[in-house]
Amino acid sequence: MNKNQFWMSGNEALALGAFEAAVSVASGYPGTPSTEILENLVKYDEVYCEWAPNEKVGLEVAIGASFAGSRALATMKHVGLNVAADPLFTAAYTGVRGGLVVITADDPEMHSSQNEQDNRNYAFAAKLPMLEPSDPAEAKEFIKLGYRLSEELDTPVLVRMTTRVSHVKGIVEKGEVAPRAVASVVKNAPKQVMLPALARKRRVYVEERMTKNREIAETIEINRIEKGDTKRGFICSGVSYLYVKEVFPEASVLKLGMCWPLPEKKIKAFADSVDELFIVEELDPFLETHIKAMGVACKGKELVPNQGELNTAIVRRSIVPETVEKCFEASALPPRPPNMCAGCPHRGIFFNLSRMNVFVSGDIGCYTLGFLPPLNAMDSCVCMGASVTIAHGMIKALENAGAKGESVHNKVVSVIGDSTFMHSGITGLLNSVYNGSSATLIILDNRITAMTGQQQNPASGKSIKGDPATSLDIEGLCRAIGVKHIWTVNPHEVPETRKVLKEAMDCEEMSVVISRAPCVLLPEMKERKAVSYYTRQENCVGCGSCIRLGCPAISWTKFGEGEAEAKGYKRTQKGVSKIDENICNSCGQCASLCKFDAITRKEA
Amino acid sequence: MEKSGNILFSGVGGQGILLASEIVAYALLDAGFDAKKSEVHGMAQRGGSVTAELRYGKKVYSPLIEPGKVDLQMAFEMMEAVRYLPMLHKGSRVIVNTQKLLPPSVANGSVEYPENILDRLTEKGITVIPVDAFALASEAGEIKTVNVVMVGVLSNFLPMAPSVYEEVINTQVKERFRDVNLKAFALGRKVS
Numbered sequence: 007m008n009k010n011q012f013w014m015s016g017n018e019a020l021a022l023g024a025f026e027a028a029v030s031v032a033s034g035y036p037g038t039p040s041t042e043i044l045e046n047l048v049k050y051d052e053v054y055c056e057w058a059p060n061e062k063v064g065l066e067v068a069i070g071a072s073f074a075g076s077r078a079l080a081t082m083k084h085v086g087l088n089v090a091a092d093p094l095f096t097a098a099y100t101g102v103r104g105g106l107v108v109i110t111a112d113d114p115e116m117h118s119s120q121n122e123q124d125n126r127n128y129a130f131a132a133k134l135p136m137l138e139p140s141d142p143a144e145a146k147e148f149i150k151l152g153y154r155l156s157e158e159l160d161t162p163v164l165v166r167m168t169t170r171v172s173h174v175k176g177i178v179e180k181g182e183v184a185p186r187a188v189a190s191v192v193k194n195a196p197k198q199v200m201l202p203a204l205a206r207k208r209r210v211y212v213e214e215r216m217t218k219n220r221e222i223a224e225t226i227e228i229n230r231i232e233k234g235d236t237k238r239g240f241i242c243s244g245v246s247y248l249y250v251k252e253v254f255p256e257a258s259v260l261k262l263g264m265c266w267p268l269p270e271k272k273i274k275a276f277a278d279s280v281d282e283l284f285i286v287e288e289l290d291p292f293l294e295t296h297i298k299a300m301g302v303a304c305k306g307k308e309l310v311p312n313q314g315e316l317n318t319a320i321v322r323r324s325i326v327p328e329t330v331e332k333c334f335e336a337s338a339l340p341p342r343p344p345n346m347c348a349g350c351p352h353r354g355i356f357f358n359l360s361r362m363n364v365f366v367s368g369d370i371g372c373y374t375l376g377f378l379p380p381l382n383a384m385d386s387c388v389c390m391g392a393s394v395t396i397a398h399g400m401i402k403a404l405e406n407a408g409a410k411g412e413s414v415h416n417k418v419v420s421v422i423g424d425s426t427f428m429h430s431g432i433t434g435l436l437n438s439v440y441n442g443s444s445a446t447l448i449i450l451d452n453r454i455t456a457m458t459g460q461q462q463n464p465a466s467g468k469s470i471k472g473d474p475a476t477s478l479d480i481e482g483l484c485r486a487i488g489v490k491h492i493w494t495v496n497p498h499e500v501p502e503t504r505k506v507l508k509e510a511m512d513c514e515e516m517s518v519v520i521s522r523a524p525c526v527l528l529p530e531m532k533e534r535k536a537v538s539y540y541t542r543q544e545n546c547v548g549c550g551s552c553i554r555l556g557c558p559a560i561s562w563t564k565f566g567e568g569e570a571e572a573k574g575y576k577r578t579q580k581g582v583s584k585i586d587e588n589i590c591n592s593c594g595q596c597a598s599l600c601k602f603d604a605i606t607r608k609e610a
Numbered sequence: 611m612e613k614s615g616n617i618l619f620s621g622v623g624g625q626g627i628l629l630a631s632e633i634v635a636y637a638l639l640d641a642g643f644d645a646k647k648s649e650v651h652g653m654a655q656r657g658g659s660v661t662a663e664l665r666y667g668k669k670v671y672s673p674l675i676e677p678g679k680v681d682l683q684m685a686f687e688m689m690e691a692v693r694y695l696p697m698l699h700k701g702s703r704v705i706v707n708t709q710k711l712l713p714p715s716v717a718n719g720s721v722e723y724p725e726n727i728l729d730r731l732t733e734k735g736i737t738v739i740p741v742d743a744f745a746l747a748s749e750a751g752e753i754k755t756v757n758v759v760m761v762g763v764l765s766n767f768l769p770m771a772p773s774v775y776e777e778v779i780n781t782q783v784k785e786r787f788r789d790v791n792l793k794a795f796a797l798g799r800k801v802s
Binding site for chain 1: 678712713
């Protein structure tokens with residue numbers, strides 16, 4: 007690498023590109039694989055960055071900055087664009103003043119997501135250009151190009167990333183920083199007030215713009231033909247291009263850096279130049295559908311899977327199955343699924359719920375892991391905020407059409423994290439109270455957006471930069487919405503928490519339990535280790551109470567024949583529990599459950 | 611000197627795999643290679659199996675290693691050495707930290723940790739290099755340096771001089787942890 011080259015991830019490269027493009031305002035909500043874009047952009051003092059409570063808010067903030075004449079950025083994961091779709095579709099009509107780029111980071115294979123929707127479809131549906139980089143170096147260049155296109159065409163521009171571009175590191179070259187536009191207030195109602203009479207006029211412009219955009223797609227340098235062997239031709243975009251280049255280095259390739267709108271003339275000319283045309287793309291047959299609609303013969307999804315990520319092996323198997331070499335078979339092993347951390351405050355809540363006969367309406371966050379054994383304490387999880395509303399819907403169905411004479415209020419509990427509550431749980435709670443729900447909502451308040459790696463949120467008391475910020479009073483908010491029954495518990499006190507949960511569920515009106523304890527991964531929690539817990543193994547009777555917590559620090563040692571007696575335990579005892587002090591984070595949940603004084607607190 | 615290669619890092623979330631792969635990547639870049647590295651963040655990191663894939667050569671396209679094409683694997687836990695068997699080939703080298711971290715089903719006593727698990731690699735003609743990285747990290751003075759001990763062992767199989775890694779450790783690791791990491795690297799390097 008030379009002095010100007012840096013090793014960085016696709017997300018770091020996007021941040022560098024946004025900085026070089028003189029972006030002034032950036033807003034977004036954390037979500038894998040998009041989170042590191044803002045985490046890196048905030049390091050450039052010239053750019054104002056913020057975490058928004060959700061993606062719709064983030065995009066609207068960016069639209070506002072654009073209306074003030076600044077270059078603006080909104081970042082989100084693929085499902086976040088569903089939340090932000092409302093402003094997106096109308097921003098397509100208003101266009102921009104300062105350039106506006108919206109990054110959607112998709113997650114084929116669902117490494118950390120609840121679905122694997124293909125957000126290229128949004129470009130088609132919202133009538134917006136979309137750029138799709140293949141690697142970090144392109145990510146940096148494409149976002150800069152995005153701003154030029156945005157201002158030239160008066161349009162928001164979508165940049166689509168996927169996990170294997172966002173979280174891939176490669177060599178990126180630093181460039182010049184563009185001069186920054188001066189922000190100002192300029193009124194332009196015909197373009198920015200989208201009431202029907204004005205929107206109809208902008209609607210016509212949207213189509214004119216698409217025509218112009220299609221012409222640009224024909225000549226733009228990122229849509230390039232790499233001439234090679236004419237026997238096979240490939241059309242691809244994003245990371246799929248890299249797999250094709252690796253498997254078929256000799257083949258002709260049309261690489262589409264702009265995956266919407268498509269360059270019809272270029273595609274037809276390329277198709278004519280090769281004997282056989284293949285479309286290699288991850289997820290939906292997006293390019294294939296539109297290319298076939300042009301009347302071009304090609305092969306795509308009848309060969310290449312439409313689910314999950316691609317890789318070189320899948321591309322090889324799809325196109326030239328006869329060349330595939332055999333690999334070793336996988337060897338059977340106990341699985342190692344993700345788990346809540348040792349000392350995670352959520353565990354105490356889910357342990358209690360696992361012992362109560364109740365439907366748990368869950369939500370999106372670390373705590374979705376409460377679903378896994380041994381806790382098995384989650385019965386539904388759909389999208390951000392849906393815990394509250396799904397519980398309400400179930401309660402109403404049970405009230406309206408359930409078995410006669412059965413109580414309903416203690417049947418359904420919803421569980422949501424603080425960040426998810428602020429993202430889209432608040433309006434659900436408002437609805438529940440307004441419409442007389444009798445459900446119980448548990449808000450897991452660990453003061454941070456934990457799953458994506460500890461991002462600040464409106465309850466953290468800190469901004470994205472770590473500066474002091476107003477912290478939401480969750481109890482006060484619930485009261486203002488009209489909740490009459492509110493408790494706050496320390497989830498590490500497991501039996502105490504159980505009593506409160508029962509009381510809340512006995513309520514015949516909407517009740518809220520706030521489970522308050524900080525995430526153990528917070529830096530300040532790592533510094534502290536004033537107490538530790540250890541097992542007085544001589545007291546352990548092997549009851550298994552602590553094991554059922556499913557804590558990674560606690561393990562079970564089975565006794566062999568006669569071993570219990572030899573070690574001085576009751577002859578019938580099957581084994582003992584042990585705490586690994588290297589893993590233990592000193593939450594004390596196991597100690598609060600142990601009735602035999604086998605797990606004791608030790609001041610360090 | 612090999613002109614290209616594929617290194618797979620595997621282990622359990624929280625073992626410092628990302629830092630280890632980062633040190634090796636920087637060392638390869640210093641030696642003039644092109645490289646790409648793929649990681650998975652988010653839910654997968656919460657104590658589950660994790661991997662990082664590092665590819666180097668004159669020009670690297672795909673960020674993912676094709677099954678059967680891993681030349682070197684750095685496994686931070688015994689079971690995680692075997693989990694990615696389809697990625698290996700006859701003659702692959704696997705450096706294994708002989709530590710056992712119990713997955714939930716083993717910790718709660720419902721299944722046993724498989725015995726002689728590394729035989730499943732050697733019987734396929736894969737070279738296994740076992741290392742008690744936990745003991746060496748303790749010797750270095752910080753059990754969290756298991757990852758850098760492993761980098762030390764790996765450095766014996768790559769063409770770069772130790773000074774290249776040391777330089778990277780100096781720039782990538784916070785100052786107060788530098789000495790202990792350099793010591794961990796040196797202890798790993800001595801393993802042959």
